Amino acid sequence: xxxxxxxxxxxxxxxxxxxxxxxxxxxxxxxxxxxxxxxxxxxxxxxxxxxxxxxxxxxxxxxxxxxxxxxxxxxxxxxxxxxxxxxxxxxxxxxxxxxxxxxxxxxxxxxxxxxxxxxxxxxxxxxxxxxxxxxxxxxxxxxxxxxxxxxxxxxxxxxxxxxxxxxxxxxxxxxxxxxxxxxxxxxxxxxxxxxxxxxxxxxxxxxxxxxxxxxxxxxxxxxxxxxxxxxxxxxxxxxxxxxxxxxxxxxxxxxxxxxxxxxxxxxxxxxxxxxxxxxxxxxxxxxxxx
Amino acid sequence: xxxxxxxxxxxxxxxxxxxxxxxxxxxxxxxxxxxxxxxxxxxxxxxxxxxxxxxxxxxxxxxxxxxxxxxxxxxxxxxxxxxxxxxxxxxxxxxxxxxxxxxxxxxxxxxxxxxxxxxxxxxxx
Numbered sequence: 001x002x003x004x005x006x007x008x009x010x011x012x013x014x015x016x017x018x019x020x021x022x023x024x025x026x027x028x029x030x031x032x033x034x035x036x037x038x039x040x041x042x043x044x045x046x047x048x049x050x051x052x053x054x055x056x057x058x059x060x061x062x063x064x065x066x067x068x069x070x071x072x073x074x075x076x077x078x079x080x081x082x083x084x085x086x087x088x089x090x091x092x093x094x095x096x097x098x099x100x101x102x103x104x105x106x107x108x109x110x111x112x113x114x115x116x117x118x119x120x121x122x123x124x125x126x127x128x129x130x131x132x133x134x135x136x137x138x139x140x141x142x143x144x145x146x147x148x149x150x151x152x153x154x155x156x157x158x159x160x161x162x163x164x165x166x167x168x169x170x171x172x173x174x175x176x177x178x179x180x181x182x183x184x185x186x187x188x189x190x191x192x193x194x195x196x197x198x199x200x201x202x203x204x205x206x207x208x209x210x211x212x213x214x215x216x217x218x219x220x221x222x223x224x225x226x227x228x229x230x231x232x233x234x235x236x237x238x239x240x241x242x243x244x245x246x247x248x249x250x251x252x253x254x255x256x257x258x259x260x261x262x263x264x265x266x267x268x269x270x271x272x273x274x275x276x277x278x279x280x281x282x283x284x285x286x287x288x289x290x
Numbered sequence: 291x292x293x294x295x296x297x298x299x300x301x302x303x304x305x306x307x308x309x310x311x312x313x314x315x316x317x318x319x320x321x322x323x324x325x326x327x328x329x330x331x332x333x334x335x336x337x338x339x340x341x342x343x344x345x346x347x348x349x350x351x352x353x354x355x356x357x358x359x360x361x362x363x364x365x366x367x368x369x370x371x372x373x374x375x376x377x378x379x380x381x382x383x384x385x386x387x388x389x390x391x392x393x394x395x396x397x398x399x400x401x402x403x404x405x406x407x408x409x410x411x412x413x414x415x
Binding site: 005050051097100101104109111113114115117118121125144145146147150154162165172173177178181182185189190194196199 | 292293294295297298299301302305306309310313314316318319320321322323324325326327328329330331332333334336387388390393395
């Protein structure tokens with residue numbers, strides 16, 4: 001247990017947490033702008049409140065939805081810039097929760113933005129540490145410490161558990177049958193208009209079994225990214241590929257989840273330093289000689 | 291300088307605890323999901339119930355309904371929308387998912403279950 005605690009609370013570069021803050025906030029701003037919430041509010045007379053949406057007696061009005069959308073996007077962008085984080089981050093979270101709650105209260109609960117919202121909650125919990133560097137009003141200095149590490153590793157644990165439990169539920173309800181039966185073929189065929197890629201897999205039972213086995217193996221083994229950093233080079237691209245394949249074959253958009261994984265697991269200071277080194281003009285041989 | 295805040299440890303414990311409890315219970319307290327998406331096995335047959343609204347023998351609308359939808363409210367809503375001369379037929383629809391005509395799904399098998407008219411319900415034997 002002490003080893004786990006030491007790992008979670010190990011010191012980290014402040015720029016890494018700032019990178020995650022910027023990425024998560026930009027992604028939230030994009031996600032909030034991608035839906036027409038006021039049209040949804042106007043269209044759906046049937047309001048099936050999910051969980052916290054019980055506080056609303058009916059679907060929020062189109063005007064309220066539009067206001068929340070504008071406020072949420074503005075707050076997320078301001079938080080991305082590192083402005084007034086104690087206000088902008090919670091405002092962005094509340095707007096995101098209500099707008100996603102509207103989508104979830106139409107009869108079907110969407111998983112896709114859940115990890116994004118959980119990681120945003122972690123950034124809020126990080127407090128001022130999230131805006132110590134790479135922020136408009138922050139001194140552009142190097143910082144390193146415990147306070148920058150635990151939010152990132154908490155987000156990593158949540159993401160790893162999400163994929164792991166997705167596999168646990170498959171083992172729990174379906175067992176090996178999830179791979180050995182024609183389950184994936186039926187999922188692909190059951191769409192109203194399956195495309196060529198979906199039918200290519202569904203028409204080939206062996207290929208469908210391979211895809212199912214690959215997905216289940218990937219989800220089950222995903223927590224290894226926490227313990228074996230080298231495996232991130234294999235498992236993170238594999239998960240991104242799985243989400244792209246799901247998007248093409250089933251038309252399900254998990255881009256928010258895939259991008260959240262990328263934002264949290266990429267070591268942003270290393271990327272920035274490498275980019276700077278690569279883009280910096282190479283000194284001429286004569287200058288080196290001097 | 292650089293130490294984690296005092297609330298960090300309880301926060302991490304509650305966050306991770308919520309993720310674990312919601313998955314194992316299972317509870318769907320969004321954004322704490324139960325991660326059950328596509329976890330249950332699908333069968334080779336897709337089965338659902340369909341209401342077909344007819345006006346003087348012509349189909350004016352068809353839509354999916356629940357398995358235990360009663361005739362009276364179904365007819366009432368159809369009459370309100372399409373006029374008094376409407377009948378509603380309830381079908382049980384079954385589709386063998388592997389049954390295909392090229393890239394298109396083959397037409398499903400439809401069994402008439404009941405006909406709802408202003409005069410009453412006619413169940414099919």
